[in-house]
Amino acid sequence: MTLEHTSEFHLGRIAPTLAVRDIHAAYKLYRDVFGFQKAFENGAPVGFMILKKDAAELHLTRNPNHKAPPYNVAHLLVSDANAAYRSCQHHGLRIIRRIEDKDYGLRAFVFADPDGNRIDVGEILQR
Secondary structure, eight states: OOHHHHTTSOOOOOOOEEEESOHHHHHHHHHHHHOOEEEEEETTTTOEEEEEETTEEEEEEEOTTOOOOSSEEEEEEOSOHHHHHHHHHHTTOEEEEEEEEOTTSEEEEEEEOTTOOEEEEEEEOOO
């Protein structure tokens, strides 16, 4: 495929899917820490859930044997990285990389949710 072909279509949303051992506990965490709300769920028991807040969308899929990879599985842009960092700390999330200004223009940190999923959180710095 050449670049000429890629201009023939537009992309829609793409949302990360996180595997979690307990989908209801994961929903509660992402609701309490970031304010996500449940937009959709499927299955009995629930095996898939879509969470939304503002322009962000996060999909959860239940996997009782989930083992998280040792790398970041999603990146979340926020309007206030300091507030997001404080919320993660307040809710006892494990901080993988402490908050700092990066040379690539973000104030960023990385946390791991209780399932070990690593999320990179960043705020665009005004220059």
